Amino acid sequence: MIQDIFPHRFQNQYDADAVPAASDIVLCYQESKVLIKAPHSLPTVSDFPQMSLRYLFRIDGTCYFTPEQTVEESASLIYQNVREMRGASEIPKFHRYAIMTGKHLADWYRDSRFCGRCGRALRHAAGQRAMICDSCKNHFYPRIMPAVIVGVIQREKDQILLTKYKTGISYYALVAGFTEIGETLEETVAREVLEETGLHVKNIRYYKSQPWGIANDILAGFFCEAEGDATIRMDASELKLAQWVNRKDVPLQPDDASLTNEMMQIFRDGKI
Structure with a gap:
C-alpha cells in the first residue's frame, strides 16, 4: 500500500525548530493538485528562495514543507492531480506517500485560519501542530476522518461484492x-x-x-459475510455498479496503493 515505504522512515512529529535546507522538499497544492517539477520530481527549497515555508514532516533525513502563500505554475513547475500520483511509478513511492500525506496537512492549514467558535484569526502554536x-x-x-472499506463475501458461491463509484475513480x-x-x-x-x-x-x-491523505481519511478495512437474501439492490445515487464476482475473476486496480486493492487481491488469491 502507499504507506509501505520501508526502508524509508516517515516521521510525523512536529518540529518547530526545523530550518529549511536547499535540498528539502516543498509540497505545493492547489485544491486537488500538487506541483511537480519537470520531468518527474518534487520541487525543493532551492526552487523558492525567500519563500515563507511551514514544516510538515520528515522522511529519513529530508524535511518536507508547504508554502504559506499560493505558488503559480511555470515552465518547469506544473500542477498535476494528486489522485493521479498514487500510481505514478516514475516518482519514488515514498514521495507519492508524502504527496498524499502532505495534502492532508495542507488542507487542514488552509481550512484552519479562523476560529470556528468566535471567528477570530488563529495563530500557530509555538511547539506543537495546533492552531490557537x-x-x-x-x-x-489536525482532523482525521474515519471511514471503512468492506469486503462482503458470499461464502456458498465463493464470491465477493465489487462496486464502481458513480463519480470519481473508474476502478473496481x-x-x-x-x-x-x-x-x-x-x-x-x-x-x-x-x-x-x-x-x-x-x-x-x-x-x-x-x-489516505487524499480525502483526509483513516481507512479501516473489514471483511464480512452476506446474511439472508443476497440479491443486490444498488443505491444508484452512490454507485454505478454493484455485482458479485467469482474469486478467480476479481479484477485488480492498476496500482498497489490502496487498502481496497489489497483486500480484493487477498480474496482473489485465496488468503481470506
Whole structure:
C-alpha cells in the first residue's frame, strides 16, 4: 500500500525548530493538485528562495514543507492531480506517500485560519501542530476522518461484492463510507453495506487500516459475510455498479496503493 515505504522512515512529529535546507522538499497544492517539477520530481527549497515555508514532516533525513502563500505554475513547475500520483511509478513511492500525506496537512492549514467558535484569526502554536485562538483560547488540531472499506463475501458461491463509484475513480472497488457520529466502525460497516447494496451482513471482522491523505481519511478495512437474501439492490445515487464476482475473476486496480486493492487481491488469491 502507499504507506509501505520501508526502508524509508516517515516521521510525523512536529518540529518547530526545523530550518529549511536547499535540498528539502516543498509540497505545493492547489485544491486537488500538487506541483511537480519537470520531468518527474518534487520541487525543493532551492526552487523558492525567500519563500515563507511551514514544516510538515520528515522522511529519513529530508524535511518536507508547504508554502504559506499560493505558488503559480511555470515552465518547469506544473500542477498535476494528486489522485493521479498514487500510481505514478516514475516518482519514488515514498514521495507519492508524502504527496498524499502532505495534502492532508495542507488542507487542514488552509481550512484552519479562523476560529470556528468566535471567528477570530488563529495563530500557530509555538511547539506543537495546533492552531490557537487568542480571543477564546480554543485549540484546533489536525482532523482525521474515519471511514471503512468492506469486503462482503458470499461464502456458498465463493464470491465477493465489487462496486464502481458513480463519480470519481473508474476502478473496481469495495463498499466504503464514512463513520457517523455515535457509530462504532462495525456499525458503519453494516449501515454502509445496507445503504449501498441492500444487503445485511454478519461475522464482521477487522483486517487492516490505512491513512489516505487524499480525502483526509483513516481507512479501516473489514471483511464480512452476506446474511439472508443476497440479491443486490444498488443505491444508484452512490454507485454505478454493484455485482458479485467469482474469486478467480476479481479484477485488480492498476496500482498497489490502496487498502481496497489489497483486500480484493487477498480474496482473489485465496488468503481470506
